[in-house]
Amino acid sequence: MTQERIQAYEKIRYALTNAPLLLMPDWKLPFKLYIDACGEGLGAALHQVQIVNEKPYEGPICFISRQIRPTEARYVAGQMECLCLVWALEKLHYYLDGSVFEVISDFNVIKSLLNMKTPNRHMLRWQIAIQEYRGNMTIVHKAGNIHKNSDGLSRWALPNTPENPAYVPIGAEPQIQIEGINIADVGTEFFEEVRDSYKLDKNCHILTSLLYKDCKDAALANSMDDIWKKSYENGRFHSFDGILYHISKHACVMVLCIRMLINTILLECHDNIYLGHLSEDRTMERIKTCAWWPSWRKDVIEYYHKPSTPWEVVHMDWVTALPPGGDKSYNAYLVIVDRYSKTPIFLPCHKDDTAMDTALLIWNRVISHTGLFKNIISDRDPKFASALWTNLHKLLGTKLSFSTAYHPQTDGLSEGMIQTLQDMIRIFCAYGLEFEDSYCFTHDWCTFIPALELAYKTSIHASTGKNRSMLEKGWNPKLPVDTLKGDLVDLHPTASGFRLFLVKVRHHANQSMNDAFEYAKHKWDKSHKTPEFKVGDLIPVSTLNFNNIKGPKKLKDSFEGQFNIKALHGKNAVQVELSGELEDKHPTFPVSLVKNYTSSDKELIPLRNKTPLEVPPLDQSEEKKVLKVLKERRLRGKMKENTWSGTEIHNMKMNGLYQKRYLIPRGFSEDSDMREDQFLNEISELCALDT
Structure with a gap:
């Protein structure tokens, strides 16, 4: 290359990268981002339409390019173009964050990147990376000869070196997080x-x-x-x-x-x-x-392993829709149950409390008695799934386990505890919001919570064979009924003896819990046979949890449809191919919400599968012509219109009068003094005159 060509190239390069050709960005106006990718490199040009000399002028803001890496050379054309978009958005984010802009590409498939139904591994990560621009970004397709600026940048891209402003280190693969995972x-x-x-x-x-x-x-x-x-x-x-x-x-x-x-x-x-x-x-x-x-x-x-000490693993759940109670008008309460000792804690609160309010409630009322939890099992309540709640327990080293949708067995301990507490409250508040005791003091449901919590803690649990307080603390709290037993002898056990006693109690409780689990499992397995499904089977699905099905829900079948099983997820869930009214529902169901489909034998019951005959609607479109009123009657001083009897209509059909589409004057019924044959003769004469 001669010296003159080198100088000409440098002049063009200087003109393209400096004013007046290169514009200063105006953050109030939208941008245009031209992108292009090829087998050699990636290129992007950021443009903007501004008013220059009282005329709209589209000029460049900046240019970026880089060569592709060896691992990217295996990408197909669609992946390469999507990579170019993600790379350009990352490098030009200080221009595009919060701005409205248009992405222009010569590859039409890139328009579907945001809404791709079945993306591969790379496409999924790129979808997540550009979600923040979804509201401000528009992707359009134009022919390649319209934006030659980015096309030239990609074909003669700058080397991928640290001197390049668009440099991407080799091996630097950013880790993408989905829901904190x-x-x-x-x-x-x-x-x-x-x-x-x-x-x-x-x-x-x-x-x-x-x-x-x-x-x-x-x-x-x-x-x-x-x-x-x-x-x-x-x-x-x-x-x-x-x-x-x-x-x-x-x-x-x-x-x-x-x-x-x-x-x-x-x-x-x-x-x-x-x-x-x-x-x-x-x-x-x-x-x-x-x-x-x-x-x-x-x-x-x-x-x-299962928890070996109290308050390692706890279950949490909310109870809402309660009438206002207490001095602060509480309308809900939080239930916390220890999985080891089955000891509950009931905390009155408000149903509109935020995640911060819940965290402060537990910190002020629970942590001082139990210490930090190792694992919390709960449903997917917005408070438990919020970023504040998850990040707080991540800092505290507490693991959060969420139950699956339509599968309350995961959090069954708190669900059962809630049912028990509600039954206890109903005993006192079933006939009113307040309860009056023998001393004429009134109480609402919130007043009973501490006493009911103590009553439940001191009761014997069927699984452990011990009361909750003994397993949690090693001693039984004193109750009012204990005053009737008189003075008890205090044996003053030594520390080592007390420790040995507590170890034996907990060992016995563990053995009792294992026996209770085995007994409950045996009873369940005996009365509940898990149906066996295979791919391709026809099954109906339950409509129990569907709220937007057409028609009255009370009149709907509890199971609907004949759907093919697409896949099996273990023994407890199936994936079906939904269609029709249920097409937009989630296709995975637990086995408790599906059942085997049994069809009728066509030879034994041939009429069951036939479609019932449709009854045609009555033709009420044609109005009948009134020819003449033959007679009127008065009944108790009022006019009454008589109607035809079944016999009269039948005779009219037989004589061909009913087929002429005349509205025969509503004359006389069977109790009329006019004979039927006379009346029909008059009708015949009228028809003859009409013709």
Whole structure:
């Protein structure tokens, strides 16, 4: 290239990137963003229409471009164009945040990016990334020759280096969060940490040395722990790419040795949103195909175990729609139930309390007695699902577990407690909002809450065989009825004896709870047979939770339709192909809301499946012509119009008079003194005159 061409190129470059060709942005006016992508790079040009010399003029604000990365070269055209849009919005956000703008592209598919029904992994992340611009952004399609500015930028893009303002570091993949859940927690860094951890553990370090070049050192092998030595002698360990693998009859999985990495695997295999906090057995099955360490079964049980002390795991729920009560006109109360001792706490409150009000209520009234909770189980109430509530408990180290829609069994402990408390309140307030005692003092429902809470705490629970206060505190509170028992002998047990007594009580309670669980499971399984479904079966679905179905809900069938099963989600849920009136409903149902479809035998009952005959509507469109009024009658001084009898109409049809579409004057009924044959003769004469 000659020196003159280089100078001309630099002049054009300077003119394009400086005034007056390059405009200053006006934040009151909308922007235009031209984007284009090709196999070499990405390009974008930000324009704006401004008034220059009293005429509208569209000029550039800035230009950006970069070369694509090796991993992006495999993208198809649609993915490449969407990548260019997301990249341009990220780099030009200081222009576009809060501004109205139009995105112009030569690829028509990009218009459906925001509303794509079945996006792949990349499209889903890009959809989330541009949601903040949804209200202000409009995507339009124009032919490629209209916006050659961005087309040229993409074909001769600047190198992806730190000097480029649009530089994106290689390997920098931002983690996207959906509802506070990290999608990519385990990445390449995890495997690097696994390799580095082998140097810190004695057994793994020895295994790495033994497996390197197939070393046969018996003394070195004997220095390992027994469980590692036994697995090594059975040929269960293998090394590949610096990572140790354990081979079993189920799978070949990597070996972990430090607690931090083990906790990461436990978290991903149980707490992840896509694994659904499944049972202990299912979590073990998942761990078995991911990783191995000597005490993995014990660690899974401890990670998933039931609470061993009071107030580790609690259930929470609200009761609303109550009449105002108390000095502050409370109209709701919050129920907190300890899962271990079944001890409840009832807190009167207001139904319009915010998440902050609820947090302060628990902090001021509960935490000082129970300490911080390890796990809170609740429904998906907006207060419990709010960002403030979730972030607060994240800071406190409390895990939040939400129940599934239409599946109250998840939070069954609080639901049952609410039902019991409501029954207790109804005993006193069933005949009025206030209750008058024997001393003529009046009380509302809010006044009874402390006494009812104490009464429930001191009652015997069927599952544990003990009262709640004994399991929670180790002693029984004194009640008014205890004054009738006289003075009791205080044995003054020693501290060690009291501790031993409390351990025995809790051990007995654990055994009683296990027996109660087994008994309840046996009774349930005996009377409830889970139906077996397979893909392709026809099933009707329950309309119990559908509120917008046409027609009166009381007259609707409890089960409706014949829908095909599309997929099975374990043994407790099915996914069906809905159609018609139910097409917009969620397609996944628990097995309790569906049933097997049974059709009638066409040979035995041939008429059941036939469509009933439709009765044609009466033709009332034609008006009849009145020819003549033959006679009138007065009944008790009032005019009364007589009607035809069935016999008269039949005779008229037989004589062909009824077919002429005349409205025969309503004459006389059967009790008339005029004979029927005379009347018909007169009608015949009238018809002859008419013709």
